[in-house]
Amino acid sequence: MSILSLVKPTVLELENLHIAYTDHGHEQPVVHGVSLTVAAGEVVALVGESGSGKTTTAQAVIGLLADNGRLTQGTIRLNGEDITGWSQKQLDGIRGRVVSLIPQDPTSSLNPVQTVGRQIAEILKIHRHVARGDVADRVVELLARVGLSQPALRATQYPHELSGGMKQRVLIAIAIALQPALIIADEPTSALDVTVQRRILDLIDELRREFGTAVLMVTHDLGVAADRADRLVVLQGGRIQEQGRTAAVLADPQSRYTRRLLADAPSLALKNFRPAPAADLPADDAIVVTDLVHEFALSGRRDSFRAVDGISFRVRRGSTHAIVGESGSGKTTTVRDVVGFQKPTSGRISIDGVDVAGLRGEPLRQFRRKVQLVHQNPFTSLDPRQTVFRIIEEPLLNFEPVKAEERTRRVNEILQHVGLPASVLQRRARALSGGQRQRVAIARALILRPQVLVLDEAVSALDVTVQAQILALLETLQKTLGLTYLFISHDLSVVRQIADTVSVLQGGRQVDSGRVEDVFLRPGSDYTRELIAAIPGQANHDDELELFPETAASYRLLHATA
Amino acid sequence: MSTPFIYSQAAASSQAHGAPFLPTAWARLQRTPFTLVLAVLVIGIVAAWALVPGWFAGQNPVQGVARQQLLAPDAAHIFGTDGLGRDLYARVVHGAVHSLSGAFVAVVVGLVMGTLIGLLAGAIGGWVDDLLMRFVDVLLAVPALLLSLSIIIILGFGTVNAAIAVGVASVASFARLVRSEVVRVRRADYVEAAFGSGGRFWPVLWRHVLPNSLTSVIGLAALQFGSAILSISTLGFLGYGAPPPTPEWGLLIAEGRNYLSTGWWLTTVPGVLVVLVVLSANRISVAFSNVSRGQE
Numbered sequence A: 001m002s003i004l005s006l007v008k009p010t011v012l013e014l015e016n017l018h019i020a021y022t023d024h025g026h027e028q029p030v031v032h033g034v035s036l037t038v039a040a041g042e043v044v045a046l047v048g049e050s051g052s053g054k055t056t057t058a059q060a061v062i063g064l065l066a067d068n069g070r071l072t073q074g075t076i077r078l079n080g081e082d083i084t085g086w087s088q089k090q091l092d093g094i095r096g097r098v099v100s101l102i103p104q105d106p107t108s109s110l111n112p113v114q115t116v117g118r119q120i121a122e123i124l125k126i127h128r129h130v131a132r133g134d135v136a137d138r139v140v141e142l143l144a145r146v147g148l149s150q151p152a153l154r155a156t157q158y159p160h161e162l163s164g165g166m167k168q169r170v171l172i173a174i175a176i177a178l179q180p181a182l183i184i185a186d187e188p189t190s191a192l193d194v195t196v197q198r199r200i201l202d203l204i205d206e207l208r209r210e211f212g213t214a215v216l217m218v219t220h221d222l223g224v225a226a227d228r229a230d231r232l233v234v235l236q237g238g239r240i241q242e243q244g245r246t247a248a249v250l251a252d253p254q255s256r257y258t259r260r261l262l263a264d265a266p267s268l269a270l271k272n273f274r275p276a277p278a279a280d281l282p283a284d285d286a287i288v289v290t291d292l293v294h295e296f297a298l299s300g301r302r303d304s305f306r307a308v309d310g311i312s313f314r315v316r317r318g319s320t321h322a323i324v325g326e327s328g329s330g331k332t333t334t335v336r337d338v339v340g341f342q343k344p345t346s347g348r349i350s351i352d353g354v355d356v357a358g359l360r361g362e363p364l365r366q367f368r369r370k371v372q373l374v375h376q377n378p379f380t381s382l383d384p385r386q387t388v389f390r391i392i393e394e395p396l397l398n399f400e401p402v403k404a405e406e407r408t409r410r411v412n413e414i415l416q417h418v419g420l421p422a423s424v425l426q427r428r429a430r431a432l433s434g435g436q437r438q439r440v441a442i443a444r445a446l447i448l449r450p451q452v453l454v455l456d457e458a459v460s461a462l463d464v465t466v467q468a469q470i471l472a473l474l475e476t477l478q479k480t481l482g483l484t485y486l487f488i489s490h491d492l493s494v495v496r497q498i499a500d501t502v503s504v505l506q507g508g509r510q511v512d513s514g515r516v517e518d519v520f521l522r523p524g525s526d527y528t529r530e531l532i533a534a535i536p537g538q539a540n541h542d543d544e545l546e547l548f549p550e551t552a553a554s555y556r557l558l559h560a561t562a
Numbered sequence B: 001m002s003t004p005f006i007y008s009q010a011a012a013s014s015q016a017h018g019a020p021f022l023p024t025a026w027a028r029l030q031r032t033p034f035t036l037v038l039a040v041l042v043i044g045i046v047a048a049w050a051l052v053p054g055w056f057a058g059q060n061p062v063q064g065v066a067r068q069q070l071l072a073p074d075a076a077h078i079f080g081t082d083g084l085g086r087d088l089y090a091r092v093v094h095g096a097v098h099s100l101s102g103a104f105v106a107v108v109v110g111l112v113m114g115t116l117i118g119l120l121a122g123a124i125g126g127w128v129d130d131l132l133m134r135f136v137d138v139l140l141a142v143p144a145l146l147l148s149l150s151i152i153i154i155l156g157f158g159t160v161n162a163a164i165a166v167g168v169a170s171v172a173s174f175a176r177l178v179r180s181e182v183v184r185v186r187r188a189d190y191v192e193a194a195f196g197s198g199g200r201f202w203p204v205l206w207r208h209v210l211p212n213s214l215t216s217v218i219g220l221a222a223l224q225f226g227s228a229i230l231s232i233s234t235l236g237f238l239g240y241g242a243p244p245p246t247p248e249w250g251l252l253i254a255e256g257r258n259y260l261s262t263g264w265w266l267t268t269v270p271g272v273l274v275v276l277v278v279l280s281a282n283r284i285s286v287a288f289s290n291v292s293r294g295q296e
Helices: A003-007 A054-061 A088-094 A116-126 A132-145 A164-176 A194-211 A222-228 A246-251 A256-264 A331-338 A361-367 A388-397 A404-417 A434-446 A464-481 A492-498 A516-521 A526-533 A552-561 B004-013 B025-031 B034-051 B088-124 B126-141 B144-155 B159-169 B171-186 B189-196 B201-213 B215-238 B249-259 B265-295
Strands: A010-023 A026-039 A043-047 A069-078 A099-102 A182-186 A214-219 A231-236 A239-245 A285-297 A304-316 A320-324 A346-351 A371-374 A452-456 A484-489 A501-506 A509-515
Touching (some): A026 A054, A043 A054, A054 A069, A116 A132, A132 A164, A182 A194, A194 A214, A194 A222, A214 A222, A231 A246, A231 A256, A239 A246, A239 A256, A285 A331, A304 A320, A304 A331, A304 A484, A331 A346, A331 A484, A371 A434, A388 A404, A464 A492, A484 A492, A492 A516, B034 B088, B088 B201, B088 B249, B126 B171, B144 B159, B189 B201, B201 B215, B215 B249, B215 B265, B249 B265
Parallel strands (some): A043 A214, A320 A484, A371 A452, A452 A484
Antiparallel strands (some): A010 A026, A010 A069, A231 A239, A285 A304, A285 A346, A501 A509
């Protein structure tokens, strides 16, 4: 940092911003008086749970509020100019040129019927940034700049030919094409694998340093914010709970809400492993998987694709085994084999001594009482037309008849177990929050009193606080009901917290396995090491912490002179 | 839009802040598109004609009055009279029940048979799917009117038979739509979860797949209702439907054809009516599909 950092101009200034959504004639305020600034070259993270108003605030800056959203009060100044109340046409003049957006979901943010080259060229042409003849060269240059290999080839490809990380790089190329003063990154890596996430965040960092761009990063992941941001703004319910320098906020959070967020974030939690299981656990294995191989036939070709290639693991009754890997590692295929949704090509899966692969028809149906699956996304795993009561009750209707009163009693009992009030029973799933829905899905899985619960990324779609609650719930349920968990995750920090043993998968092969502590402290493969290094929230703020609690000015001065 | 990356948010850019409104029924009515209100009104009136024709038209629709032949529309006979001196307004009102009930039967036949075929094809898959859908392809390959005529020749003439014939001709479109919906819903996580908790094939189909597949089918049913009225009128016009003197709308147009030069109202009034009802049914069907899309 140089002395210049003291006089960095303010790029974005939000003053007392109020935003409301109109819903069925009612104006519902969602952002209440948010004020913040972002200086040139600075990364400010807007942190909060879903519904905290962080995305709404960011959308307001770039004039992209939904049709029913309205800025009711406050001012937005960009480079000193008041852009509050500008028309879409006026905003068109600055979008891309002065402020640009890196959207959350790279898959739905690119036009599927145009090559990525054309989509990058479009922004150059609209703003007449470069001479017409140079556009193609500039596109290739930009693609190279964001770290895509063979940029000239990439420019001619369509979005579906690129991976998620590559698409996000293309979107970053569009965002930086005109070297805007401010980039708004709306959960830029939430849809990506951890190692890809790390590379994308590194790239944003690098570009920021190179061009001195200001970055307003919207994220629910405190780990990411802690690593990447200079300052944190913590939002809850549309109000700023706390803002300040990252190191200061992390070391000494002022608001209770921030403290809870910090406690709930698995990546920032105390790096303790789960205590070894009690000695009184039965010593037998609930799940034994031996040399599991699963091949998928490729359509129109003779050869096949091996999604799972010789995986073996054992899970002791009453313990938790985690399967970790990125997308395409074969973890979902493994799970679907274990719960009997598909048959493996070879290998043996034994649950409670029963060979799953050999089951068909009625025996398979009976087997399902032992093993239940909880899906990743609670927004798609519950029938939108049914009430919560009917959803939870349904498994009981599938086996020997249970009397109606008995069913009601068991539904109520399980509802208490998962910590939901009885009032949700008559509601439909869409009236519930994500956390409540996942509790309903867990209740449905538990009502048959299974021995093994398979959780397929069961907390990945949830906010950190909700995630922490669900993880705590799973702990309690395991203790009281003696459940065995097979826990699938891409998030190593969650695994560290909840699992006893772990298998790390890469490209269908098991590259590491054993007790969680052993794998984390003595990883057996480079890939595991890379995964562990990619866990966000490991940035070292120690040097800054020593300065705390001195004022920010003297802090900067010290740094500047150092 | 200056930036291509906002592809998914393009719709959000056309900002229009509607004026604040009171959440009353009147306000809701004002928010409803005018054409939709009109369409509901047309269908409502025609439905009322079909249910209680006596309340709307006192004159006998079948018995003619001497020396009142071919009177042009005036205060006494707002739609005029026909060649036998029958009041056209009364005939149109009393005819509504034939066209509407015919269309209703046709839609029910198409809906039930089509849904069954689509459900089986989509849910079972494999050779069952191939067999059923190729059969549906054959149905689609034959022009609907030709198909209806063939069926009616097998079944014999009459209002109900005409309705069934029209219904069978629409089975193919229902089957295709239902199949595509079933294939989509079958892959949903909640269906997998239902199987995962020990659900048997048919109960899961009945409890989850069918109800969640039917939303867009309602829109198609409304659309088919309109075209069924048109088809039944066509069959009536050609003489395959209800026999005279039934005041069925298609038949009215056919009879009026003989007086095209002297009594324009005899063809125009029932013709315009058929057009209005069909357009209204289409408009309502669009509203249905908008609602089901909004839910997703």
